[in-house]
Amino acid sequence: MSDQNQILEDLSTSDYKYGFVTNIEQEFAPKGLSEDIVRFISTKKEEPEWMLEWRLKAFREWQKMEEPEWANVHFPKIDFQDIIYYAAPKVKKELNSLDEVDPELLKTFEKLGISLEEQKRLSGVAMDIVVDSVSVKTTFQKTLKEKGIIFCSMSDAIKNHPDLVKKYIGTVVPIKDNFFAALNSAVFSDGSFCYIPKGIKCPMELSTYFRINAAGSGQFERTLLVVDEGGYASYLEGCTAPQRDENQLHAAVVELVAMDDAEIKYSTVQNWYPGDKDGKGGVYNFVTKRGMCKGKNSKISWTQVETGSAITWKYPSCILAGDNSIGEFYSVAVTNHFQQADTGTKMIHIGKNTKSRIVSKGISIGKSQNTYRGLVKVHKKAENARNFSQCDSLLMGNRCGAHTFPYIEVDNRSAKVEHEATTSKISEDILFYCQQRGIDSEQAVAMIVNGFCKEVMDNLPMEFAVEARKLLNISLEGSVG
Amino acid sequence: MLKINNLKAGIAGKEILKGLNLEVNAGEVHAIMGPNGTGKSTLGNVLSGKDGYDVSEGSALLEGVELLELSPEERAQLGLFLAFQYPVEIPGVSNANFLKASINEIRKSKGQNPISAPEFLKLLREKMELVEMQKDFISRSVNVGFSGGEKKRNEILQMAMLNPKLAILDETDSGLDIDALRIVANGVNKLRTNDNAFIIITHYQRLLDYIVPDFVHVMYDGRIVKSGDKSLALELEEKGYDWIKEEVEAL
Numbered sequence: 024m025s026d027q028n029q030i031l032e033d034l035s036t037s038d039y040k041y042g043f044v045t046n047i048e049q050e051f052a053p054k055g056l057s058e059d060i061v062r063f064i065s066t067k068k069e070e071p072e073w074m075l076e077w078r079l080k081a082f083r084e085w086q087k088m089e090e091p092e093w094a095n096v097h098f099p100k101i102d103f104q105d106i107i108y109y110a111a112p113k114v115k116k117e118l119n120s121l122d123e124v125d126p127e128l129l130k131t132f133e134k135l136g137i138s139l140e141e142q143k144r145l146s147g148v149a150m151d152i153v154v155d156s157v158s159v160k161t162t163f164q165k166t167l168k169e170k171g172i173i174f175c176s177m178s179d180a181i182k183n184h185p186d187l188v189k190k191y192i193g194t195v196v197p198i199k200d201n202f203f204a205a206l207n208s209a210v211f212s213d214g215s216f217c218y219i220p221k222g223i224k225c226p227m228e229l230s231t232y233f234r235i236n237a238a239g240s241g242q243f244e245r246t247l248l249v250v251d252e253g254g255y256a257s258y259l260e261g262c263t264a265p266q267r268d269e270n271q272l273h274a275a276v277v278e279l280v281a282m283d284d285a286e287i288k289y290s291t292v293q294n295w296y297p298g299d300k301d302g303k304g305g306v307y308n309f310v311t312k313r314g315m316c317k318g319k320n321s322k323i324s325w326t327q328v329e330t331g332s333a334i335t336w337k338y339p340s341c342i343l344a345g346d347n348s349i350g351e352f353y354s355v356a357v358t359n360h361f362q363q364a365d366t367g368t369k370m371i372h373i374g375k376n377t378k379s380r381i382v383s384k385g386i387s388i389g390k391s392q393n394t395y396r397g398l399v400k401v402h403k404k405a406e407n408a409r410n411f412s413q414c415d416s417l418l419m420g421n422r423c424g425a426h427t428f429p430y431i432e433v434d435n436r437s438a439k440v441e442h443e444a445t446t447s448k449i450s451e452d453i454l455f456y457c458q459q460r461g462i463d464s465e466q467a468v469a470m471i472v473n474g475f476c477k478e479v480m481d482n483l484p485m486e487f488a489v490e491a492r493k494l495l496n497i498s499l500e501g502s503v504g
Numbered sequence: 505m506l507k508i509n510n511l512k513a514g515i516a517g518k519e520i521l522k523g524l525n526l527e528v529n530a531g532e533v534h535a536i537m538g539p540n541g542t543g544k545s546t547l548g549n550v551l552s553g554k555d556g557y558d559v560s561e562g563s564a565l566l567e568g569v570e571l572l573e574l575s576p577e578e579r580a581q582l583g584l585f586l587a588f589q590y591p592v593e594i595p596g597v598s599n600a601n602f603l604k605a606s607i608n609e610i611r612k613s614k615g616q617n618p619i620s621a622p623e624f625l626k627l628l629r630e631k632m633e634l635v636e637m638q639k640d641f642i643s644r645s646v647n648v649g650f651s652g653g654e655k656k657r658n659e660i661l662q663m664a665m666l667n668p669k670l671a672i673l674d675e676t677d678s679g680l681d682i683d684a685l686r687i688v689a690n691g692v693n694k695l696r697t698n699d700n701a702f703i704i705i706t707h708y709q710r711l712l713d714y715i716v717p718d719f720v721h722v723m724y725d726g727r728i729v730k731s732g733d734k735s736l737a738l739e740l741e742e743k744g745y746d747w748i749k750e751e752v753e754a755l
Contacts, residue, residue, distance in 0.1 A: 450592070456594070459553075459579075460606040460609075460666070461606050461613070462606055463577045470605055471594060471596060474595070474596030474601065
């Protein structure tokens, strides 16, 4: 067997490090989806009437919609009646300190390497942790409160800040936007809410850690982040899921709103269970993420490192409505084994002098398929719009695929749109060259991949970059020693 | 230094090296010449452990250690260096990072600590001067966008940085203009000591005007069929290889 095949073989046999199940008592909704289930979720969460109405409206819209099939991914039809739409760790009570958190849960966090204590002490990260569907503990609330920053679970926001939620929810991703967004709107269980008031620069990284635990349950978080005039927020999102044979559905919606002169940096490291080496199990990640640069001079920047999920369907986008607004998308997507990723972004230029930048790095290994799909749209009134896109693909072996679908629609003559793309391969020759210089294949692959992703990694906040690099190496590890 | 004994090796069932013998001592420069397809590059590849070759017989000892049983990186860590005929491009990995990784892996294999950043930069600057490499070289990706000459100079630079015991130069002179040839040769000459050795695989006597070999060998049909001093190279230049072929076939 050739060296390269050996590496591929070893890569394919390396295990998912986050595959463990926590035994916490869970409370489930019965399987399936109906108006009753939507009502059940809303009641469980003690929601006001308007929220229930909004959910029901979404549910009725969803019933009329068809599951999209245009993505370059293939999987057996999902039976939406065979999914549990609500799972919460039982008995939710007010928690004042970490001591009150279920020790089993704390152990879970420890295994994930995100000890809350550590986080609190060392990094000054405020975390809202969503295990399955309910936000368990929000840290740092007090510090944030002093600045007038609201950072809490979506459930709490609906109860305590209904006006803000009502004003913004569904304004960036409307109920009817797409099949999965409608589904999420009907059944979303929890998520994070953040509001940064005028002129406030959030002094710490805001963070959420999502984890799917219950068997056969879908996770539908809803995140809403609003930064008012002149404000700034950096938001980190990390995701893991335990190892299970069946596929788990994850359909989140993230909405960002940036007012005049506001800036939002949204970083994701996604490491949901990708399925085993035969393609069994894994998370279906069908996510709608969109940011609205509503005000002038506003800026939204998405950075994502996607190493997990059996199927990823995700296009973090920016609507550049405000004049001089800026949208950015930096992405690393790694697929291995039988993983399929169809990911990219949409940059919608509406305001004058708007700018966007897209840097996408796709890495395909094993028998995986990695697709970049992007849209750059310049509206008639968007004078002097600028876009630069760079899409690079890196392949390893002969059985994987890289695909690029860049759509460009320009309705204004003053626009400047640039697109660059490269495809390269970690060939046997490259590996041998490295080995001949004393560098073993495993390290050579890590070095090449890290070099390939550098431009994106450099955009991650420090603490997160370290974790992301670790994750990258985990998804590559297990090659010849 | 290097002792090759009755080496037989091939690729995809076809035997290419058919019982090759060669002994190289410290402080020596050996040139290997010969017509196309006689196994010169195969020799470099087999010694350095390139995948895909089957060794059926023989041995190759580097300072008494059997090379043929080691992984390519272990051979490199022992001090074997191959200057590639076609150096590959490694996008996204800077020359500095690549060289540092290489040096540190070799140091690690000897139980030494990683090289410090200032020490590394000092060494790199010094060796860059040796092969007349531009300053922006440090941050450029390995061989990406390099001209043919630059790629070959980079091979010599890497060799200078790693300071191997035995270096095999596989047609390093092919495709080089006269200036690049001079730079490459100058690099090799400056690195020559009493403790290291070079095997220079080439088609042309031209390179040997600059790097004067102690021995010249002619390879034909997977074996070394004639050896001599530098005058043999001149003779080959003048008369071609046909007379060697005739000699061999007459046996």
